[in-house]
Amino acid sequence: MSKRLASKYKIDRRLGVNLWGRPKSPINKREYGPGQHGQRRRKPSDFGTQLMAKQKLKGYYGNIGEKQFRRYFAEASRRKGDTGENLVGLLERRLDAVVYRAKFVPTVFAARQFVNHGHVTVNGKKVNISSYMVKDGDVVQVKAKSRELPLVLEGVESVERDLPDYIEVDHKDMKATFVRAPKLADVPYPVQMEPNLVIEFYSR
Incomplete structure (x- = not known):
């Protein structure tokens, strides 16, 4: 059993998006994060925006481990072409x-x-x-x-x-x-994915 199977919708609430476009997602009723401070919204920094983009993309594929996700980034960087497009192509494979x-x-x-x-x-x-x-x-x-x-x-x-x-x-x-292998525009993500920000996050 997946380690995130029982609490997958916590990812939705933490990120503030219906990541998989499912009607049962709690974000459909409560568009704020979990916990007593969940309704406090601050404008994220550049780092926070990049981190959120990485968490969305990583979480969408079943919350892939950080070490494995970093390996996908390294492989995408080695390949010719746009690194963000390469990353999406690898994940879809x-x-x-x-x-x-x-x-x-x-x-x-x-x-x-x-x-x-x-x-x-x-x-x-x-x-x-x-x-x-x-x-x-x-x-x-x-x-x-x-x-x-x-x-x-x-x-x-x-x-x-x-x-x-x-x-x-x-x-x-x-x-x-x-x-x-698809391009980013070919993939039917229910929310906007920003692999270019993921690349910026790992390229810091």
């Missing part, structure tokens, strides 16, 4: 992100747990590492015996999210083909 995008499960936290429990194959081989990096053309599929799980049925029937065009999905066979 994560196996749990692909499972979530394909609507095989309802939440990104469920996607991590689903992969870790061995319900998914990549090109016909079982992969249970949620951070596994999917390559262009890889086929991610839900195992036959896992397709009737309530979690999977809920994900497939969800109308909260749209399928992005960089992943081809066949819900009949419960498989998804990763076509290409």
